[in-house]
Amino acid sequence: MKSFKFKFLLPVMAFLMAIGAAFATQEDGQEDFALEQGYVYINEECQPQGRCDNTQAQVCTHNGFQVFGRSGPTKCLRTLYMNWIP
Structure with missing residues (x-):
């Protein structure tokens, strides 16, 4: 009986861990x-x-002026791209 539980539960636990890892590493893309x-x-x-x-x-x-992003505490050199939002 112990052998049956081990042979059944080990693959089930591995499958559940794989599903959990897939959700944990998925990016939502909102940072873009x-x-x-x-x-x-x-x-x-x-x-x-x-x-x-x-x-x-x-x-x-x-x-008519190019808009920059901060590249440090006092410098604005990083190029930003459209769309402009006031």
Whole structure:
């Protein structure tokens, strides 16, 4: 009887662990749609001017100025992409 339980429960437990691991490692993809604060250089200063969602290939612009993302505490050099969201 012990042998039967072991032979039955071992594959069932392995199957349940595989299902749990599949759900634990699945990505939902929402990190690609997060809005990022956009900054525009005005008078040689990096000032906040809205958000870009980083989902398309076009560079994010606002009123003809390219919108950047923060690349450090004081620098705005990272290119952001469309869509502009005020």
